[in-house]
Each structure stands twice: as structure tokens, then as C-alpha cells.
Amino acid sequence: MPAAIMLSMLALPGASRGGQPCPNCGPVTTRPWTFPERDHDGTRSVLVRSVLVRPARPRPLDSLQQAVVESLLAERRTTASEFLDAAIRAADVEADAAALSWFQRVLDAVADAGDDRPTLLADLGDFADQAALLRLARRLRPLDADSPQLIDAMREAARQRRRDPARLAQAAADLASVSAPVRQAAVDELARARIDSLPSLVDLLQSTSPEKRVARVLARELISDMGTDARQPLLAWLGSGDVDHWQGVIAALEATGSSDVADFFLAPALVPGTPPGVQRAGLAALTRHTARLTGEPDHTIQPPTGGVAISIVATRLDCILSPQGMPHVPLHPTEGPPTVSRWRWNQQALRLEPVEVSARLARSIDAAHLARDLQALDARDPLAVRLVTLTRVESLLLSAGEAETALERIPAARLAEAFTGPDGLDPGAVTDVLEEALDREMTEVAVAAVELIEAMHTAAPDQAAAAALPPATRKTLVKLVDAPNETLAFAAARALALTGGDGLAKGNSRMVERLLRAATARGVDRAVVAHPDLAVANTLAADASRHGYRTTVVASGHEALRAAASSVDTNLVLLGARIAHPGAFETLQGLRQPGRGELPPVMIVVDPLDDLGRGRKLSTLILQARAHSCVGIVDRLPSFFEPTFDAAGTLLAPPRFPEELATISQAESANPAWRQARAWQRMERGRQALEILALLGHQGFDLSAGEENARLAITTPSLLPAALKLLAVVGRPGAQATLVGQALTEVDPQIRALALAALRENVERFGMLLAQQEIDELCRGYNAGSDAGLRETAATILGFLPKRASPAIGPPRPGFAPPSPVVHPAGFTRPRPSPKAPSVDAAALQPTR
Known part of the structure; x- marks a missing residue:
């Protein structure tokens, strides 16, 4: 050795x-x-x-x-x-x-x-x-x-x-031995294996040999000893495609003694074409279950009809897909996102394997089993059809990977197939599924339904017009514009904007407001710090910036509400416990108002002396915060934002901020990479929002409120082209001034050309809205400028002026200044036909990869 x-x-x-x-x-x-x-x-x-x-x-x-x-x-x-x-x-x-x-x-x-x-x-x-x-x-x-x-x-x-299959198979065979010690040794071996022994025991229960009658009795007793521990593994096996073993699995499930497994026997017992042995086992198990419940003899029990079976299975699926049907997960996982333990049947290895899955995936697996049974039973009830569709769509989304980007990886044809019911793909049925998903808090499925509605009612390039949006569908989309989930609200606003319709239709103003809010994204994480003491507020802001946040410091509750609403990137609010006008609790209620988007994580910062005096402020805040999600009570000790070291420089404890953030928000919130991915998704929605707002401007919408959004978006390179398109349809002097400044200062020829094209379109729509002083400055820049590129750009801009008001432009001479043009007042529209609205550029609205 x-x-x-x-x-x-x-x-x-x-x-x-x-x-x-x-x-x-x-x-x-x-x-x-x-x-x-x-x-x-x-x-x-x-x-x-x-x-x-x-x-x-x-x-x-x-x-x-x-x-x-x-x-x-x-x-x-x-x-x-x-x-x-x-x-x-x-x-x-x-x-x-x-x-x-x-x-x-x-x-x-x-x-x-x-x-x-x-x-x-x-x-x-x-x-x-x-x-x-x-x-x-x-x-x-x-x-x-x-x-x-x-x-x-x-x-x-x-x-x-x-877990050795050969040992377990031999132990199962030894259950039929005539030797009592051999049988006892086999029982001990299988009892120690527990769940791993189920495949061998199921094979034994499938046999009908009289010589193995005693062995089958022992197998049932072993499974009965496992109790509910064997229920989920056996249901996972029954939900697989291993039809050859269903007969033994049904017998094993009945042996567990679980009272709620009979619903899973209905489809195997009643669906035509099921193998005869499986049907007999299912009918026998249902008969014995009904006899135990009613106390009647087995021979008097009649099998349920197809309609009754569909009602029973649909009721069970209804419960699983409810918010209360989500499996329980640990509130404070030790590391990573919370998961639940499940078993799955490995058809290749012929064994049950333990897996850790998310709560949503675990529920989807359970629901897929029942949805498969409903489809096999040919369910046509509207509720059953909606439940099956919900299950199919959620399974498709989960199989596509990360929830935030799953839809981008699913082909449109596969998404449409998942929403297709027994009567085909019906827009009204998709709207019904959307409503059902909202009632069940299945946000990802709702977003998928909205995107499918948009695709079904948006004109293709080779079509003159798309199908009109049904009134019921439009009403649902208008309601969703105020949804607290930013992704769902933006999808609804986008669908309303791209499916056309009357510009004066109900809900259009809220649609524009939601798109303008989405356009405030800059791809960063922002934190609002509200504290009455400026020094403390600045310290908190500096601490938050160490964790990747760009901060805005305010001193009152009203200012905190305005700052949080000013940007969709706000995903953290630090409130001083003694904030006033209004107080911390009232400010928290204001953040939860409809139309403000998702409630960001709120940390109420307390001081050690906050519990002194009659107010007992700290105790009161703690009791009030318990009624709200995404809210935590924190201190401002150095250990909260900074790591703790001993005198020798050895790390004693990491900062407590990431753990607190994961506790009051999602577990992934403490992961900087996950937060950065979410920020990029917000910025992509912001780019799409700018593009859509520009299209609405061509359709006659008043987008004056979008001037500041577009002007600020110019500072972000990835948003610059879309921001220029929006400025082209904003009829305000500031929009033209921004375009002029961008054209004169831009060093990229392509971006300069885009700025000049946007300015030309704006002038053609609204006339020259620049102040006389700004036009004079352009003339001076042309006459006295030494940079040929700037002189050329200034000449191009001056050429956009109306002919009767354009200054005479020629080679610059000393002392020469072009005559002042006639400037139209703000809001003046020249009496000419509006240019034809451009077609929707679908490629520009697709998410960037």
C-alpha cells in the first residue's frame, strides 16, 4: 500500500x-x-x-x-x-x-x-x-x-x-424466499434504502405471480412505512412517460395511505387507449378509495364519468395554480436562491433522483401532471382549458431559462402554440388567459399573453392593416398600464401604442405616462436617501454608493416621493425614522400608491435614541413595518455598510447591508451581477419607450412632456438615436435647441447626421422655434468660425429656416451678418399637410441581444 x-x-x-x-x-x-x-x-x-x-x-x-x-x-x-x-x-x-x-x-x-x-x-x-x-x-x-x-x-x-440497483433487486427477489431469515434480511436492506428501493418494489408490485404474493404484501408494508415520504417520488414517476410501470406505481401510491392521490388515478383509469393493466389497476384503486370513503361494498361502486373526472382534476389544478398553491420555501436560505426538494424519475437510469428546484418550477411540475390528465380526458370546460393553457405557458417559460429574459428566447410560433386551445388560437381566449394569470399572480404568463396580443394585432410589413383590438382586450390592457410590475405595465403600454386605434381613446394618457416613465431608465441602480440631518444623509449616500448605487439626497418625505417617482431606476429608498412632511410611515404609503410602479426596497434608518420619550418611535415603526413587504428597520452603525476587521486586519464579518437587502427584497438582490442585468433590461425598455413615443408623435400625440426625458437620455450613448427621434416630434423651443447643440458638438458623423435629420423634421412640423438670440449665435458661429465642420453644420441648420426668412449665406466677409429671420412664436404650426407617418420599424423595437 x-x-x-x-x-x-x-x-x-x-x-x-x-x-x-x-x-x-x-x-x-x-x-x-x-x-x-x-x-x-x-x-x-x-x-x-x-x-x-x-x-x-x-x-x-x-x-x-x-x-x-x-x-x-x-x-x-x-x-x-x-x-x-x-x-x-x-x-x-x-x-x-x-x-x-x-x-x-x-x-x-x-x-x-x-x-x-x-x-x-x-x-x-x-x-x-x-x-x-x-x-x-x-x-x-x-x-x-x-x-x-x-x-x-x-x-x-x-x-x-x-442505492445499488443490483443489491436492491436481489433484496426484492429475496422477499419471496421461503426462508424467514432471508426475508427479514431483505426487508432490512430495503427499509434502509427507503426511496431508493421504490423501483425494485414497484417492479415487484407489477407482477401477478402467485409465488410472489407474500413478497407483494411485504412490499406494500415497506411502502406504507415510508408514508408520505414516498408520495411525491411516486407521483413524479406517474407523471413521467414511463407507461410500462404505471400499474406498479399506482399500486405503490395506494400503499402509501395518502388520501389525496386518488385524483391522479382518474386519467389512467378512464382515458381510452391506456394499457389494460394500467386501467384495471386505476379502476381498482379508485373503487377501493371510494369504498373507504362511503363505507359501501366494492362491487356496488361505479367508476366516475368523464365529466366528473374532469371536474375533480380541474379543481385540484385550480388549487395548485392559486397563490396559496406555491410550495413553501425557507425564508432565509443559507446561500443562493431558495429551493425546495423534489424527486424526478430518470428514465435512462431507471431510478428516482433527488433535485433542488425553485418553488415556481416545483409547482409547474405538479401542475403539468394534472394538465396532461385534463388534456387526455379531452376537457372542454372553459376554466379547465384556461388552467391547461396557464400550465403550458408557464412550463414553456421556465424551460427557456431566466425569467426576466425567457420570452426573448422563445420563438413566436412556440408561444402561439402554447396559447392554442382545443378551438385554435382565439384572441378572446388569450385575453381570458391573461385575466386568469393576473388573478393568480402569474406575472410572467401575463407578460407573455400581452406580447402575443400585440403580435396578433400589429400589422405585418406585407399587410395594409392589422385586426382591430377588441374592446375587452383594450380595457384589460388599459388596466394593466397601472400594474405595479414594471415589466407587465410596460408590455401593456407598448401593446396599446403599437396596435393603433383612435388617439383620443380612453387610457391613452396613462399609456403615454407609463412610456415616459420607462424612458427615464439609464441602466444604473439609484437610491433615494431621505433624512432631516444633511450630514447624516450624505454619510448614508456615501455608504450606499459603495454598494453600486447612484444616490439622490433629500430632506423631506415629499421630496423623497418626487425623487423616487422621477426615475424607474430607483430600487432602494433609505428613510430616516424622523423624516417629516410627511413622516416615514406616510411616505411609505405614498410609495405604494398605484401608478408608481414596483415598490422598491425601503430601509427605515433608526438611531439608538429613537425609542426614548413618549413617542416610542422605534417600537411604533417596527410594528407598522411588519404589515408591509420590502420594508426593513436598520441602524446606521459602520458594520451595516462596511466590513468589520480586527486590529490585525483580519475580516471578522462582512457588511450587513447585502443580507438585509436580500431579506426584504429578492434573494438575488445582493448579487451585483444580477442587479446589473436588471439595470440593462430597464435601459432596453427605456430605449424601446423612446422609439414608441417617437412613433406616437408621428400619429399626432402631444409629447411635450417627453422633452426632458429625451434631453437627459442623450447623455447615454445607447439611448441617443432613440432620443433624437423623440425630440424630432416634440414641438417646443427647448427640443430644437437641444438638437442644435447636439449637431454642433457631436464628433460622430453618423450621430450628427441623425441630429440634423431630427432638427429638419422638427422644423418642418412646427416651424423654427428657436429664439432670435440663438439664431444670431448660429450666424456668428458661421461667419467667425474657424472650424470648417462647425461652419458647415451651422450653414445646414440655417438652411432649415423658411426661405423667406433664411439669412443670405455666402462666403464670410468681415463685418457681414445675415439678416435676421422671421421667428414663429412657440406652438405655431405652418399650414401645410403633415408628413406621412412612418411605418413601424419592428426591428428597432426588438430587444438588443
């Missing part, structure tokens, strides 16, 4: 990698664990390879501990399992030094096992209770940081052996 035998030689996945943490014991060492080398005297020493975490000075033992240690020494122990038993008993009374001494003997026995080492590790893992092994690992970790890895190796080896 080599001098150093690596644990990876055991070929145990998960236990062979150095530094892998045990989910129950915490982190382990970061180097691979090795068996110790032999000392010169031929003995092995465990301590030569151990990492001592603290000085190994044992505490004096009390009388009970001393008695246990002496009793363990009095017994003769020769095997590894006996050494492990002694280590566990010593650890249970906190005699840690004695426990380590016994565990060293376990280590020596494992190292001497040679080729039998995997078998010995598995035997040790099965010998002791898992909880006892975990307690032993926790007690030994402070003395020997490597010992828990050997315990993990024991547990993993035992788990792998318990």
Missing part, C-alpha cells in the same frame, strides 16, 4: 473532494484528506496529519464522563464498528479526547482494510445512526478538522451501497 492513500481512491462522489462541506456539519478543510503514513516504529499516528484548530488541552472530566470512559476501556473491542461505537458513546457525554482516541482506531482499521476499504466504510455508515455520526463529527471538528471527512466518506459509501 502506498505511503499516502488519497480518499479519492474510494471513488465516492461528493466525499472525495477536499474542502467539500458537509450540509449538516459546516465547512471542512480545503486540502484533500489522506490516510496517515506509518511512523518509524510501525504504528500509525492520526495527529501527524490533523489540523489542530485549538490547543489540545482536554478539560477535566466530571464523574459521569469519567465513568463512561472507564466503562468503554473495560470492554474488549477489536473491530472497526466497535471502535466507532465507543467513539460515539464518548462523544455523547462530551468526552471529546476519548472520542478522538477511539476514532483514531477506526481510522487505522480503515487504512488497513486494503481492497475491502469501500465495503468497510459502507458497513460503518450503516452500523451507526446518521444522527449519531453527525453528532460525532461536530464534537471532533474542533480537535481534528479532518475527521469529519472520514465520517462523510462512511455516510456516502453507505448511501451508494443502499
Whole structure:
């Protein structure tokens, strides 16, 4: 045997990698664990390879501990399992030094096992209770940081052996043995495997051989002992396409004793074309279930009709797709987004495998099983059809990846197919699904429905006009413009704008306001800091900026509301507990008003003295904040925003701000990369909003309110072309002045050409709205300018003036100034036909990749 035998030689996945943490014991060492080398005297020493975490000075033992240690020494122990038993008993009374001494003997026995080492590790893992092994690992970790890895190796080896399909199949076959000891050993083997034994037990339940009658009885008892633990794995198996095993799965589900699994037997029992064995098993299970409920004899029970079955399954699917049907997840996950544990059937490996999935995906998997049954039962009830459509669309979105960008990766044809019901793709049915998704808080499905409605009612390039938007659909979209979810509200506003209609139709003003709000995005994270003390506010702003926020400092509640509403990028509000006009709680209520978009995370900053006096402000705020989501009470100690170090510069604790942000908002909010991706999505919606507003301007909408949005968007390169298009349809002097300034200062010839084209269009629409002083400045720049490019740009701009008012422009001469043009008053529109509105540029409105 080599001098150093690596644990990876055991070929145990998960236990062979150095530094892998045990989910129950915490982190382990970061180097691979090795068996110790032999000392010169031929003995092995465990301590030569151990990492001592603290000085190994044992505490004096009390009388009970001393008695246990002496009793363990009095017994003769020769095997590894006996050494492990002694280590566990010593650890249970906190005699840690004695426990380590016994565990060293376990280590020596494992190292001497040679080729039998995997078998010995598995035997040790099965010998002791898992909880006892975990307690032993926790007690030994402070003395020997490597010992828990050997315990993990024991547990993993035992788990792998318990999952061995060949061993489990043999154990299932031994249930039919005529020897009672063999049957008992098989029962023990299968009972230890628990869920992993289900495939072998299901195969046994599928058999009809009389010789295996006793074995089937034992199999049902084993599954009954698992109880509800076996329910979800078996339902996942029944929901798969492994029809050949459905007969045994139905028998196993019935054996669990769960009272709510009978609904899943309806489709296998009633759908024509199901294999006869599966139908018989389903009908028999339904009959026995009904007999237990009613107390009637089995032979008097009639199977349910198709209509009754559809009603039962649809009712169950209705409950699953409700907000209350979402599986429970931990409120404070240790790391990463919260997940729930599920089992899935691996058809290739023919085994059940545990997986960790999001709560939304877990619900979708459960709903897909019932939706499949409803489709097989040929459900035509409107509610059942909507529920099936909701399930299909949500499954499609989840399969496309990240929720925020899933729709971009789904082809339009596949999305339309998911919304297609038994009677085809009907716009009214899509609207009904949209309403259903809103009632069930399925926001992503609602956004998908809105985008499909937009696609169905937007004219293609080869079409003269698209189908008119139905009144009911338009009413729903107008209602969604005020939705708290920014993505859904923007999708509704975009659909209303691009599907045409009368410019005076109800809801158009709210549509424009929502698009203008979306156009305030700049691709950054903004924080509003509101505190009556300016020095404290500036300190909080500086602290927030360290975490990637651009801050706006205000001193009152009204200013905080205005600052938060001024930009869609506002995703954090820091409120001083003593803010006034209005107070912190009233300001919080104002942030929740309809039409303000999503409520950003709000942190109410308190001081240590806020609870003094009669007001008990801190206690009152804490009680009030409990009624609101996305709200937390925080302090302004340095440890909240900054990491904590000791005198030697060693990190003691990270800043508490990311954890608090993840608690009151989404768990991913503490991830800067996730926040940056969300910021880019907001900026892309802002670009689309500018493009759409420009199209509305060509249709006659008054977009004077968009002048400031476009002027500020010019400072962002990716928004500049769309901002210029919007300025071209804003009939205000400031819009023309901004375009002139952009044309004169822009160094990129393409952008300069866009600015000049936008200015020309604006002048043709509204006349020259520049002040006389600004025109005179252009003339002076042309006459006295030394830069040929600027002179050419100025000449181009002056050429946009009406012919009767244009100054005579020629080679500049000393003292020459063109005559002043006739300037139209603000708001004057020249009496000429409006230029034809350009066609919708679909490519410009698609998200940039």
C-alpha cells in the first residue's frame, strides 16, 4: 500500500473532494484528506496529519464522563464498528479526547482494510445512526478538522451501497424466499434504502405471480412505512412517460395511505387507449378509495364519468395554480436562491433522483401532471382549458431559462402554440388567459399573453392593416398600464401604442405616462436617501454608493416621493425614522400608491435614541413595518455598510447591508451581477419607450412632456438615436435647441447626421422655434468660425429656416451678418399637410441581444 492513500481512491462522489462541506456539519478543510503514513516504529499516528484548530488541552472530566470512559476501556473491542461505537458513546457525554482516541482506531482499521476499504466504510455508515455520526463529527471538528471527512466518506459509501440497483433487486427477489431469515434480511436492506428501493418494489408490485404474493404484501408494508415520504417520488414517476410501470406505481401510491392521490388515478383509469393493466389497476384503486370513503361494498361502486373526472382534476389544478398553491420555501436560505426538494424519475437510469428546484418550477411540475390528465380526458370546460393553457405557458417559460429574459428566447410560433386551445388560437381566449394569470399572480404568463396580443394585432410589413383590438382586450390592457410590475405595465403600454386605434381613446394618457416613465431608465441602480440631518444623509449616500448605487439626497418625505417617482431606476429608498412632511410611515404609503410602479426596497434608518420619550418611535415603526413587504428597520452603525476587521486586519464579518437587502427584497438582490442585468433590461425598455413615443408623435400625440426625458437620455450613448427621434416630434423651443447643440458638438458623423435629420423634421412640423438670440449665435458661429465642420453644420441648420426668412449665406466677409429671420412664436404650426407617418420599424423595437 502506498505511503499516502488519497480518499479519492474510494471513488465516492461528493466525499472525495477536499474542502467539500458537509450540509449538516459546516465547512471542512480545503486540502484533500489522506490516510496517515506509518511512523518509524510501525504504528500509525492520526495527529501527524490533523489540523489542530485549538490547543489540545482536554478539560477535566466530571464523574459521569469519567465513568463512561472507564466503562468503554473495560470492554474488549477489536473491530472497526466497535471502535466507532465507543467513539460515539464518548462523544455523547462530551468526552471529546476519548472520542478522538477511539476514532483514531477506526481510522487505522480503515487504512488497513486494503481492497475491502469501500465495503468497510459502507458497513460503518450503516452500523451507526446518521444522527449519531453527525453528532460525532461536530464534537471532533474542533480537535481534528479532518475527521469529519472520514465520517462523510462512511455516510456516502453507505448511501451508494443502499442505492445499488443490483443489491436492491436481489433484496426484492429475496422477499419471496421461503426462508424467514432471508426475508427479514431483505426487508432490512430495503427499509434502509427507503426511496431508493421504490423501483425494485414497484417492479415487484407489477407482477401477478402467485409465488410472489407474500413478497407483494411485504412490499406494500415497506411502502406504507415510508408514508408520505414516498408520495411525491411516486407521483413524479406517474407523471413521467414511463407507461410500462404505471400499474406498479399506482399500486405503490395506494400503499402509501395518502388520501389525496386518488385524483391522479382518474386519467389512467378512464382515458381510452391506456394499457389494460394500467386501467384495471386505476379502476381498482379508485373503487377501493371510494369504498373507504362511503363505507359501501366494492362491487356496488361505479367508476366516475368523464365529466366528473374532469371536474375533480380541474379543481385540484385550480388549487395548485392559486397563490396559496406555491410550495413553501425557507425564508432565509443559507446561500443562493431558495429551493425546495423534489424527486424526478430518470428514465435512462431507471431510478428516482433527488433535485433542488425553485418553488415556481416545483409547482409547474405538479401542475403539468394534472394538465396532461385534463388534456387526455379531452376537457372542454372553459376554466379547465384556461388552467391547461396557464400550465403550458408557464412550463414553456421556465424551460427557456431566466425569467426576466425567457420570452426573448422563445420563438413566436412556440408561444402561439402554447396559447392554442382545443378551438385554435382565439384572441378572446388569450385575453381570458391573461385575466386568469393576473388573478393568480402569474406575472410572467401575463407578460407573455400581452406580447402575443400585440403580435396578433400589429400589422405585418406585407399587410395594409392589422385586426382591430377588441374592446375587452383594450380595457384589460388599459388596466394593466397601472400594474405595479414594471415589466407587465410596460408590455401593456407598448401593446396599446403599437396596435393603433383612435388617439383620443380612453387610457391613452396613462399609456403615454407609463412610456415616459420607462424612458427615464439609464441602466444604473439609484437610491433615494431621505433624512432631516444633511450630514447624516450624505454619510448614508456615501455608504450606499459603495454598494453600486447612484444616490439622490433629500430632506423631506415629499421630496423623497418626487425623487423616487422621477426615475424607474430607483430600487432602494433609505428613510430616516424622523423624516417629516410627511413622516416615514406616510411616505411609505405614498410609495405604494398605484401608478408608481414596483415598490422598491425601503430601509427605515433608526438611531439608538429613537425609542426614548413618549413617542416610542422605534417600537411604533417596527410594528407598522411588519404589515408591509420590502420594508426593513436598520441602524446606521459602520458594520451595516462596511466590513468589520480586527486590529490585525483580519475580516471578522462582512457588511450587513447585502443580507438585509436580500431579506426584504429578492434573494438575488445582493448579487451585483444580477442587479446589473436588471439595470440593462430597464435601459432596453427605456430605449424601446423612446422609439414608441417617437412613433406616437408621428400619429399626432402631444409629447411635450417627453422633452426632458429625451434631453437627459442623450447623455447615454445607447439611448441617443432613440432620443433624437423623440425630440424630432416634440414641438417646443427647448427640443430644437437641444438638437442644435447636439449637431454642433457631436464628433460622430453618423450621430450628427441623425441630429440634423431630427432638427429638419422638427422644423418642418412646427416651424423654427428657436429664439432670435440663438439664431444670431448660429450666424456668428458661421461667419467667425474657424472650424470648417462647425461652419458647415451651422450653414445646414440655417438652411432649415423658411426661405423667406433664411439669412443670405455666402462666403464670410468681415463685418457681414445675415439678416435676421422671421421667428414663429412657440406652438405655431405652418399650414401645410403633415408628413406621412412612418411605418413601424419592428426591428428597432426588438430587444438588443
